[in-house]
Amino acid sequence: FSRRDSLARALSVNAGGSGKNENYNGFSGEKHDGARNRKHPSRKQLKRAFSSSSTTLAAAASSSDRTCSTRGTRAVELLPVYLTDARAVEQYCPDTCPDGALQLSVAENQMLEDLLVPAVRGFASPSSAANNEEETFFNDMIYYQPTPGRPALRQAMADYLRRILDLPGELDAEGMVVGAGCNAVLENLCICLANPGEGVLIPTPYYAAFEFDLVARAGLDIIPVPTLGHHPEVTIENDAAVPPEAYYPNRSSLDAAVAVARESGTEPKILLLSHPNNPLGVCYPPSVIKECIDWGRENEIHVVSDEIYAGSVYRESATSTEDPTFESALSIASRDTSGEGLGIGSYVHFVYALSKDFCLSGLRVGAAYSENQDIRMPMQKLNDLCQISSQTQLLVERMLTAPSTADGGGYWSTDEFLPEARRRMRDRNGRLETCLDEMGIPHLTADAGMFVWMDMREFLPPMGDDGAAVESQESIDTRERTLYLEMLQEHGLLFTPGRSMKNELPGFFRCVFTAASDDEFDLALERIVKFVEEKRGL
Numbered sequence: 001f002s003r004r005d006s007l008a009r010a011l012s013v014n015a016g017g018s019g020k021n022e023n024y025n026g027f028s029g030e031k032h033d034g035a036r037n038r039k040h041p042s043r044k045q046l047k048r049a050f051s052s053s054s055t056t057l058a059a060a061a062s063s064s065d066r067t068c069s070t071r072g073t074r075a076v077e078l079l080p081v082y083l084t085d086a087r088a089v090e091q092y093c094p095d096t097c098p099d100g101a102l103q104l105s106v107a108e109n110q111m112l113e114d115l116l117v118p119a120v121r122g123f124a125s126p127s128s129a130a131n132n133e134e135e136t137f138f139n140d141m142i143y144y145q146p147t148p149g150r151p152a153l154r155q156a157m158a159d160y161l162r163r164i165l166d167l168p169g170e171l172d173a174e175g176m177v178v179g180a181g182c183n184a185v186l187e188n189l190c191i192c193l194a195n196p197g198e199g200v201l202i203p204t205p206y207y208a209a210f211e212f213d214l215v216a217r218a219g220l221d222i223i224p225v226p227t228l229g230h231h232p233e234v235t236i237e238n239d240a241a242v243p244p245e246a247y248y249p250n251r252s253s254l255d256a257a258v259a260v261a262r263e264s265g266t267e268p269k270i271l272l273l274s275h276p277n278n279p280l281g282v283c284y285p286p287s288v289i290k291e292c293i294d295w296g297r298e299n300e301i302h303v304v305s306d307e308i309y310a311g312s313v314y315r316e317s318a319t320s321t322e323d324p325t326f327e328s329a330l331s332i333a334s335r336d337t338s339g340e341g342l343g344i345g346s347y348v349h350f351v352y353a354l355s356k357d358f359c360l361s362g363l364r365v366g367a368a369y370s371e372n373q374d375i376r377m378p379m380q381k382l383n384d385l386c387q388i389s390s391q392t393q394l395l396v397e398r399m400l401t402a403p404s405t406a407d408g409g410g411y412w413s414t415d416e417f418l419p420e421a422r423r424r425m426r427d428r429n430g431r432l433e434t435c436l437d438e439m440g441i442p443h444l445t446a447d448a449g450m451f452v453w454m455d456m457r458e459f460l461p462p463m464g465d466d467g468a469a470v471e472s473q474e475s476i477d478t479r480e481r482t483l484y485l486e487m488l489q490e491h492g493l494l495f496t497p498g499r500s501m502k503n504e505l506p507g508f509f510r511c512v513f514t515a516a517s518d519d520e521f522d523l524a525l526e527r528i529v530k531f532v533e534e535k536r537g538l
Helices: 003-014 043-053 056-062 070-077 081-088 113-123 151-165 182-193 210-215 251-263 286-299 329-333 373-385 390-401 412-438 473-491 518-536
Strands: 176-179 199-203 221-225 268-274 302-306 348-353 366-370 451-455 508-512
Touching: 081 473, 113 390, 113 412, 151 176, 151 366, 151 390, 151 412, 176 182, 176 373, 182 210, 182 268, 182 302, 182 348, 182 366, 182 373, 199 210, 199 251, 210 221, 221 251, 251 268, 251 286, 268 286, 286 302, 286 329, 302 329, 329 348, 366 373, 390 412, 412 451, 412 518, 473 518
Parallel strands: 199 221, 199 268, 268 302, 302 348
Antiparallel strands: 176 366, 348 366, 451 508
């Protein structure tokens, strides 16, 4: 419970009915068709665009007469450089830009429009109403809505999460807040757990935009948690594949990161886990999650589990273990405590959204859950800044509660749509991993999410001959960026570079295998093969 929560409480209690929202108590990266129609530039023009765009932010920041505030400029500077590169390149179009870049870096799923769009249209139509056309839009929907979300949606979300997470008990709907996307509810949750200048521990590599989501307005400090040197049982050699176990956070890596942070004057307050993991495309074993939760409780550090890909676990774990491939931190945290809801205690929290499992990033529907009573009111009040429209809430409520149209009953969401989505993801992933295996490219065997973590170190430019015993971070970053731009500019392959996600070693890239149409994905495989063959002189 942070000091600024007291202000949120005061605002919710003392507002007295004046102001924008009468409900003060709180209880009640893209593809566009237009880009495909632009004239496709020459390779020379593309390179010039990269050169100029990479300096745009620096030029804006150095302007002495800018009208943007310092904090506004700093917010933009938090965005990773590779996003500027991605915006500067012309995207692939079979008619107007056949040599354009294939977008394989934005975490969207382009494989499910045929299933999703008709279904969503149906949920929004009068035929989906229980009684009559009036029930597609209720009278009270024109007024201010309950700040944590409409009660029916919060309950529907709680029931849906219980099903996909296979939870041992019921979620307390009063601990659920639904807001405009995962980044919004995550930011608000972390504002309630830590003060500006305090730290958020995140195991590396991690989703690059966490640095924007938690720093731009919340003012928190990101503390990377390197893991590669904290597993004595795992050997990492220069040319050998890095096993998934090497990326698992443990007590050793967490203690070391805390020590480094405190030496620099930052006090860690939160441990943020991406589970299933983005960018690795794997789930942490239950033993790893339990170790993190136990460590957090012992050190009074909040553990936030971002499980936005929980419904996209499409394969059994590749590691030899008797544990399930995925087990939610909520289930694991509930084993050793008791209380209302799941009994997870005050130091474990959860975020989720429909952007990934349901490919509904445009609807902006996220959810945060906590059983910490101290932050319940502040979370609800802060959600006033990122509420979902009443009409979208009703649409999502119907989607999550709709019965399955298939034989056997159940729900459309968990028993019809998600199984088919996972099947398609498994098939697409299998084709990519088969291609990588045939070309001898090391990678993690993915079991969840939209990603494959590829090891392209073989193709890095050689280190400079400067006589240094240890390569500098600047040299490491430069070599990876050179490879990244080569794949993008010369081969039309837009991947996410690992160093932008604070990966410890250079030459690793995240491939979003769901971000392309079937034809585009076929072309991507061809381009990967061509790139490897050219680099090897085959």
